[in-house]
Amino acid sequence: MAMNLGGKGGVKSDINVTPLVDVMLVLLIIMMLIAPMLQQGVAVTLPEAGNTGEKPDTQDQTVVAVDSRGKFYVNALPVTPEDLIPRVQRALEDKKEKIVYLKGDKDAKYAAIMDAMDAMRKAQIENIALITERKQGADAGKTPGKGQ
Numbered sequence: 001m002a003m004n005l006g007g008k009g010g011v012k013s014d015i016n017v018t019p020l021v022d023v024m025l026v027l028l029i030i031m032m033l034i035a036p037m038l039q040q041g042v043a044v045t046l047p048e049a050g051n052t053g054e055k056p057d058t059q060d061q062t063v064v065a066v067d068s069r070g071k072f073y074v075n076a077l078p079v080t081p082e083d084l085i086p087r088v089q090r091a092l093e094d095k096k097e098k099i100v101y102l103k104g105d106k107d108a109k110y111a112a113i114m115d116a117m118d119a120m121r122k123a124q125i126e127n128i129a130l131i132t133e134r135k136q137g138a139d140a141g142k143t144p145g146k147g148q
Contacts, residue, residue: 062091062100063131064116068107072116084116085123092125099127 064084065073072079074087092098100120104113120128 061097062088062095063103064088064100064120065103066105066108066112066116068105070109070112072112081115081119085119085125088120088125089123098125099129100125101129101131103131 063073063075065076067073072081072084074084075091077087079087088100092100102113102116117128
């Protein structure tokens with residue numbers, strides 16, 4: 001608080017917000033530096049495929065991930081196999097684009113990924129996209145049967 005010693009002898013009761021602004025700016029800078037370092041989603045090693053397109057930005061999308069142990073995640077939150085479909089349906093409720101991106105670890109059992117796809121198809125979730133890595137190597141851009 002500041003006091004006005006001259007003049008009519010009254011006490012000046014203004015709040016000094018400068019320290020508050022300084023602290024808030026430091027916190028903002030810390031958050032801006034830390035946010036990119038936080039991992040987005042579930043850590044899965046994606047399989048490679050030769051005919052992949054650009055990976056979509058999945059931050060605002062519904063993403064189902066299957067890790068190498070066969071555990072399911074919806075938007076990076078772990079779910080049980082029984083709770084998978086209700087959680088996906090809740091995630092799709094307010095989206096105008098009703099597409100589910102499926103990320104399966106390359107070491108995950110094929111059956112776990114197919115179980116997730118089958119469960120979504122039974123629940124009338126038809127738009128399912130698989131996310132893979134682009135194959136690295138000499139034949140990555142070649143299409144079979146094109147004579148390249």
